[in-house]
Amino acid sequence: MSAAAIPSCQIIEAHAPTLISNILTLAWRELRDALRARSFLLYSLAFLALGLGVSYVSAAGTGSLGLSGFGRTTAGLINIVLLVVPLMALTTGASAIASDRERGMLLFLLAQPVSRLEVVLGKFLGLSGALIACITLGLGACSLVLAWQGGATEPRTMLWLAGLSVLLALSMLSVGMLISALARKASVAVGTGVFLWLALVFVTDLGLMAGTLALRLPVKTLFLLTLSNPLQAFKMWALHSIDASIDVLGPAGLYAMDTYHDALPWMFGASMAAWIVLPLVAAALIFRTRSPV
Amino acid sequence: MNANRSNLAPRVAILAVSCLVGLCPTTASAQDSMQAPNEKSAGVHDSAGVEINAGTIGRLIKAAKPGDIVHVPAGVYREHIRIDKPLSLIAEGRVVIDGMSSGDIVEIAAPNVTLRGFVVRDTGIDLDKENAAIRVLADHTVIENNTLEDILFGIDLKQAPDAVVRGNFIGGKDLDIARRGDGLRLWRSDRVLIENNTIHDGRDAILWYSQNVTVRNNTSRRCRYGFHLMYSDDVVMENNELTHNSVGIYLMYSKVVTIRGNRLLANRGPSGYGIGLKEADQFSISDNLIAGNRAGIYLDGSPFTKLKPGDISRNTIACNDVGLTFLPSVKGNVIAANNFVDNIEQVCVSGRGELTGNDFAADERGNFWTDYAGYDANADGIGDFAHESVTLFENLLDREPKLRILLFSPAQQAIEFVGRAIPAIRPEPKFFDPSPLTRPVPVATNAGAAPSRLSLAICGLGLASIASLVYVSSRAFAHTTRRKGVVA
Incomplete structure (x- = not known):
C-alpha cells in the first residue's frame, strides 16, 4: 500500500498533476486525518459496542434454544446500523469541506495544483475508506462474537449486511458533503448533518406513520415513499438478502413482492445509488462556485 | 388465498387437454411397454374414457382370486387399474404405473386391499374430476411405501375407514397453487392411520368428516395447508414436520384434537400460520416447535364452547412475525409454560382489543417471554413482576398492519419510548401474565443444523x-x- 502512495506524492512534488493520482493523494490524507480524529474513534467504539451487545444478547436468546437461520440477529444489527452509520457518515461528510474552509486549509489546498473536482472526489474517497474501516471492524467483531456464541447467523448474511452498510454510509457521506459544500462554518454544517440524521431516522418515519393512519395511504404509495428514504431502502434490501422476501414487512412488503418480484433488489439498489451519486454531483457543482474562505 | 376458485381460462385448458387425452385411449394402451395384447372386449372405462385393467397389471388382477398376494415384476406399466377384490398387490423392484396424464391411475374398490411399493405417476389434471393417483373406495386398505409423482390428487380415501397410509412419498404437479389437487384427502373415513408420509408441492392434506384419525411423523412442505381438518374430531397429530407451507395445521370446526410434538417452521404468505384454529373446540396444543412463521398460532373463535379450555402449553413459539394472533372475541384459552422467543410481535389482537378472557398462566406458572423486563429476586424461576404487553408501536401495528413496513427502524423504538414515558398515551395492556418464567421451559427444539461457526x-x-x-x-x-x- 505504501508503494502505491509514494509515486502519487512524487507527482505532486514534480508539479505534474493527473486526476487519479491527485485524487488518491488527497484521499490518503483525508483517510489518515479521519482515522486520527477523536469523533471517529468514538463512533467506531459506539458502533462496536452496540453491535456486540446485540450479537451477544440475541445469540444468548435464540442461540441457546438451537434456533437459527430466522435472521433475528441480523434484524437487530440492521437496527444498530440504521442508528449509527448515518450519523457517523453525515457528520463526517458535513465537516469534510466546511472545517477545512474555516481553518483556511482549503485556501492552502486549492493553491496546490489540484482541481476542485479532485478535492471533492479525494475527500469522498478518503472518508469512504475510513467509514468502510469502521463498518467492517464493527460487523467483523460481531461475526466473531456470533461464531463464538454458537453461529446463529449465516456468513453470507453478515457479508451482505456489511456491503449494504457501506452503501448506506456512502449515500449519507455524499449527503454530508453536499451540506459541507453549502455551509460556511463547520459547526453549522455538522449541526445540519445531525438535524438531517434526525429527519431521516425518525421524522420521516413518524411522518409516514401519521400519514398512513390519518390519510389511509394506499400500500403502493406507502411502499414507494418508504423506498425513497435511503435508510429504509437499505433496511428492505438487507431483509430481502436474508431470505429473498420482505413479506415480514406486512401488507406493503407483500404488495412489493407480488408486484415487483425480482426487480425489487434493483429498486433498492437504484434508490441507494441515486442517494450516493446525486448529492455528490451537487456537492461538486456547488463547491466549484464557492469561495475557499 | 382463495385457491378453490380457478378462473375460466385454465378450466377451459384443462377441459381441452382431458378431451384430447380421452380421444386416444387405444393409442395409450398400445404403448404398454410389456407389449401385452389388448383385450378389446374389456368394457370398463374410467371417467376420462380410458380403458381400465387393460394392461398387464390389470390382467394379473383379473386372474387373481380374492385373498391372493400378487407380485408385480419390475417395469413401466402404462395403464389404469381397478382393484375390485381383496388382494395384496406388491411391487417387486421398481414398478412404475404411468397414468399417461389422464384420469385416475389406481382405484381400490374392494375392502382389505394392500398396495405396496409402487411408483404411481402422471395423473390427469382435471380438478373437476379430481384425478387421483390412488383412490380408495373401501375399508381396511393398506397403502404403503409408494411413491407418487407428478400427480394432481395423491391418495384419496372416500368412505374408506380403517385404512393405513404409511411411508408414501407424494409429490404434486408443478402447477399454480389454484390448479393443484390435494396430496392426501380423507372423506368420511374414520380410524385411519397416516404415518411417515412425505407430501410436497400439493394443495392440502385434508381430513373431511373423519373421526379418530392418527397423523404422525409425516412431512409436508411447499403445500397450501400442511394438514387441514374439517369437521374431523378425535384426531391426534404428533411429530409431524410441516415447513414452508402456507399454513402448517389448520383446524376448522373440529373438536377433541391433540397437536403434540410437531415442528411447524417457516409457514408464510398472506395467511401464513403455524397452526390456525377456526371454531375448533377441546383442543390441546403442546410441545410443538413453532418458528419462523408469519403467525405462530392463529385463534379465531376457538375454543368454540366452554366444555374445556383451549390448552396451549409447553410450545416453543419463536422468531415468528407474530407469536399468537387472536381475533378480539377469542376467550377461554389457557396459555402456560410456553417459550415466547424473539417473535417480532409476541401477541397480537387483530384489530385491537384485550385478551381478558384468556389465562396466561396455570397453577401460578406463566410463560417465558424474551421481552420480559422484570427480575427474580428470590430465584424461584418466576419473575417478581407480572408481564404486561404495553407497547404503543404494536398497538399501532394491530390497528394498521400496513405500518409493518417500518419495522426494525429506530422510529419504532422512539414510539415505544414515548409510549412508556408518557402515561397519557400509554395503551392498555393487551394481556397479562401474572407469573412469567425467567428461564425457558426445557424443550427439544433443534430447528435444523446451525450454520458453520468456522465459516462465520x-x-x-x-x-x-x-x-x-x-x-x-x-x-x-x-x-x-x-x-x-x-x-x-
Whole structure:
C-alpha cells in the first residue's frame, strides 16, 4: 500500500498533476486525518459496542434454544446500523469541506495544483475508506462474537449486511458533503448533518406513520415513499438478502413482492445509488462556485 | 388465498387437454411397454374414457382370486387399474404405473386391499374430476411405501375407514397453487392411520368428516395447508414436520384434537400460520416447535364452547412475525409454560382489543417471554413482576398492519419510548401474565443444523482484516509523507 502512495506524492512534488493520482493523494490524507480524529474513534467504539451487545444478547436468546437461520440477529444489527452509520457518515461528510474552509486549509489546498473536482472526489474517497474501516471492524467483531456464541447467523448474511452498510454510509457521506459544500462554518454544517440524521431516522418515519393512519395511504404509495428514504431502502434490501422476501414487512412488503418480484433488489439498489451519486454531483457543482474562505 | 376458485381460462385448458387425452385411449394402451395384447372386449372405462385393467397389471388382477398376494415384476406399466377384490398387490423392484396424464391411475374398490411399493405417476389434471393417483373406495386398505409423482390428487380415501397410509412419498404437479389437487384427502373415513408420509408441492392434506384419525411423523412442505381438518374430531397429530407451507395445521370446526410434538417452521404468505384454529373446540396444543412463521398460532373463535379450555402449553413459539394472533372475541384459552422467543410481535389482537378472557398462566406458572423486563429476586424461576404487553408501536401495528413496513427502524423504538414515558398515551395492556418464567421451559427444539461457526468466524476475520488493511495503509502513507516532507 505504501508503494502505491509514494509515486502519487512524487507527482505532486514534480508539479505534474493527473486526476487519479491527485485524487488518491488527497484521499490518503483525508483517510489518515479521519482515522486520527477523536469523533471517529468514538463512533467506531459506539458502533462496536452496540453491535456486540446485540450479537451477544440475541445469540444468548435464540442461540441457546438451537434456533437459527430466522435472521433475528441480523434484524437487530440492521437496527444498530440504521442508528449509527448515518450519523457517523453525515457528520463526517458535513465537516469534510466546511472545517477545512474555516481553518483556511482549503485556501492552502486549492493553491496546490489540484482541481476542485479532485478535492471533492479525494475527500469522498478518503472518508469512504475510513467509514468502510469502521463498518467492517464493527460487523467483523460481531461475526466473531456470533461464531463464538454458537453461529446463529449465516456468513453470507453478515457479508451482505456489511456491503449494504457501506452503501448506506456512502449515500449519507455524499449527503454530508453536499451540506459541507453549502455551509460556511463547520459547526453549522455538522449541526445540519445531525438535524438531517434526525429527519431521516425518525421524522420521516413518524411522518409516514401519521400519514398512513390519518390519510389511509394506499400500500403502493406507502411502499414507494418508504423506498425513497435511503435508510429504509437499505433496511428492505438487507431483509430481502436474508431470505429473498420482505413479506415480514406486512401488507406493503407483500404488495412489493407480488408486484415487483425480482426487480425489487434493483429498486433498492437504484434508490441507494441515486442517494450516493446525486448529492455528490451537487456537492461538486456547488463547491466549484464557492469561495475557499 | 382463495385457491378453490380457478378462473375460466385454465378450466377451459384443462377441459381441452382431458378431451384430447380421452380421444386416444387405444393409442395409450398400445404403448404398454410389456407389449401385452389388448383385450378389446374389456368394457370398463374410467371417467376420462380410458380403458381400465387393460394392461398387464390389470390382467394379473383379473386372474387373481380374492385373498391372493400378487407380485408385480419390475417395469413401466402404462395403464389404469381397478382393484375390485381383496388382494395384496406388491411391487417387486421398481414398478412404475404411468397414468399417461389422464384420469385416475389406481382405484381400490374392494375392502382389505394392500398396495405396496409402487411408483404411481402422471395423473390427469382435471380438478373437476379430481384425478387421483390412488383412490380408495373401501375399508381396511393398506397403502404403503409408494411413491407418487407428478400427480394432481395423491391418495384419496372416500368412505374408506380403517385404512393405513404409511411411508408414501407424494409429490404434486408443478402447477399454480389454484390448479393443484390435494396430496392426501380423507372423506368420511374414520380410524385411519397416516404415518411417515412425505407430501410436497400439493394443495392440502385434508381430513373431511373423519373421526379418530392418527397423523404422525409425516412431512409436508411447499403445500397450501400442511394438514387441514374439517369437521374431523378425535384426531391426534404428533411429530409431524410441516415447513414452508402456507399454513402448517389448520383446524376448522373440529373438536377433541391433540397437536403434540410437531415442528411447524417457516409457514408464510398472506395467511401464513403455524397452526390456525377456526371454531375448533377441546383442543390441546403442546410441545410443538413453532418458528419462523408469519403467525405462530392463529385463534379465531376457538375454543368454540366452554366444555374445556383451549390448552396451549409447553410450545416453543419463536422468531415468528407474530407469536399468537387472536381475533378480539377469542376467550377461554389457557396459555402456560410456553417459550415466547424473539417473535417480532409476541401477541397480537387483530384489530385491537384485550385478551381478558384468556389465562396466561396455570397453577401460578406463566410463560417465558424474551421481552420480559422484570427480575427474580428470590430465584424461584418466576419473575417478581407480572408481564404486561404495553407497547404503543404494536398497538399501532394491530390497528394498521400496513405500518409493518417500518419495522426494525429506530422510529419504532422512539414510539415505544414515548409510549412508556408518557402515561397519557400509554395503551392498555393487551394481556397479562401474572407469573412469567425467567428461564425457558426445557424443550427439544433443534430447528435444523446451525450454520458453520468456522465459516462465520472466517467471515468475521475477513471483515476485520479489511478494517486493519485500511488503517495500516493510512499509517504507511503518513509515514511516507513525513519522510518526503510533504505537508499535505
